[in-house]
Amino acid sequence: MSDPETSKPLFQLVNQRLHYQGRAVLENLSLSIYSGERVALVGRSGAGKSTLLAALREQCPEQVAWCPQQPGLVPMLSSFHNIHMGVLGSHSLIYNLANLVTPLPAARAAVETIASAVGLEQQLYSSVDKLSGGQQQRTNIGRALIQQKPVFLGDEPVANVDEYQGDALLRLICQSHQTVVLALHDIEQALTNCNRIVGLKDGAIVLDAPSEQLQASDLADLYGAS
């Protein structure tokens, strides 16, 4: 892991104002994230976590595996095709078209590895509109994982799966990426999986500390009345 004091940050925001749908939601925001960190963004819904994640993605889109809250899947295609969408850029057009008509062996092998890691083997060839919310979320994670990028940006990536499976998926995400930034509403999950907690409230960062120095009760204040 690089030393945060000396190396250049991976993401850096200095006195930024961030907008969501034309409205400023975060004011005067300064934040640096270094390669190797596992950051959890916590705060009430509407605090600006998604806006912040989108701003981070813009800084170096090529290095980011993106896992948005609204998965934005193509409902009439299978999980297989939706996951393969993560790597369209590394195949030729002809290959991608042929694979769209009938799954090709190499693409199958790659996607099936990911699918078994996220627990989608059974539903891999069903169209996404027939899957449950949790299965769609796994597809969303799969599409991000298959890209094998150094950075994972996830917005509530496991909100729709149960706690036990959620923990497993978060562990998998953290293992497969050098740097991870996650918006999470589950405080326990944030403390267990991440080594840095950034708390957002009323359009500002009100907490930024290593997770070993924090307890669940320290974070409760973030969710209190403003």
Place this chain on the structure above:
Amino acid sequence: MNPIPPTFPTASTLISGDTSASAMRRVSLWFAVSALLCLAMADLSIVSADPWGELSLMAAGALSPSVWSWPTLATSLANTFAFALQGVTLGAIGGFALALGYRFTLVRALCAFIRSIHELFWALLFIQIAGLSSLTGLLAIAIPYAGTLAKIYGELFEEVDPAPANNLPGLRRKLSDFFYTVLPLAWQPMATYTSYRFECAIRSSAILGFVGLPTIGFHLETALGEGHYSEAAALFYALLLLIGTLRLWLHKRLLPIYLLAVFIYLPPTADISWQLVMRFITEDIVPVPLRGQGFNGETLTHFGHWLHLLWQQQLWPGLINTALLGQIGMVLSGLLALALLPLNSPLFVKGWKRAGGDSILVLLRTLPEYLLAFIGLLILGPSMLPAIVALGIHNGAIIGHLLGRHTEQIRLRADASRGVSLYFYEVLPRVYRQFLAFLFYRWEVILRETAILGILGIATLGFYIDSAFETFRFDRALLLILASAALNIGVDQFARYLRQRLHLKTTPESL
């Protein structure tokens, strides 16, 4: 806390009504006034000596259909189907390719141009080069349909949910992204629209018979023209049966087989003499004064004179009559649509009654306006009246059918009024925006149809175009066709402007 204090209407706006409806009402009023003015200028006389006599002969024929020759009927039906299927297939492929570049202005302009020229005019042009061949029939349908389908596909591509594409990783492979995230989302509406266009193509194909291609229209024109109404009725019913039963036998899975069959049955070939083609392009369609001479002051004067005469005698009257008839036809279509929509609305008729009502609309929609106008001319004699009626019935039924279906979305409160009050207070205000959107979409189509009705003898642009072809004055024909294309493009642009100004839905509909 509400940052904007509520504003109360002043006395004047209370009365005059600054409502969302008032803008639409104003536009409607202008259209009604313009149509009334056009009506005052149009030739609406009933020239026929005995319209009732002709009508009763037709009615008798309609009740006693007889097939003159089964093999002829079968071949002409097969030809009609083959031209339509080949034309739509080629049109869909071409349209898809064009739609991929739809964000480029040049491509959009090309699409607007090729669809602004009616199938019949394309046919008349190709007949000069490729004769009455299967290639002519195929191209006459495929070219304008490619322009229309490109527009629809292109707009569908622009309107799919952008989230899937936006979520893909930074390095983009654009065409691959398109096939994975855009095409699957747009596929269903594309397929629905294309199959609707196929029904239109059968009508187009039938009508191509009127200029000599071997489809059912050829025999219909002969039978009607010679007063053999029983034979005409049989041909007519056969056409309706073909269109009406499409859903039963033209199954998606069988499509490849049908496609193979039509290309084997009617391979698109033609005896083309390239010498003739070259002559057509370099000589025949060049304005007479400019042919084979160097440019000098004299040729330019001749050309100016030629243009002036053409403008005075054909272009101007043709344009005026096309615009007049188109305007009246459009307003009548609108009125009929509003009157007919209850036939397909669950708010007014339910169950089998609605099924019956909608069948009437679909039947009226199925009748090609060209054929309706032809029959009208036989009954009423040559004036604009039959054309107006034909345009109104055909287009009114199409819009009425769609509007009726649109009312399915209306959720009425439990104590809503009934009957006429329900129509005017609850339904009409809710569907009016959609109604205008449909009508403005249809405007361009109505004008295209108006132009070709001239071939039947009504003095719109088509009349002068047809005469120019008959007298082998291809230079005139081409200029007149370009004029009708310009008129259609102009109206399409104006309709687009109105749709945006009135905040009407701008997505494509099955029109």
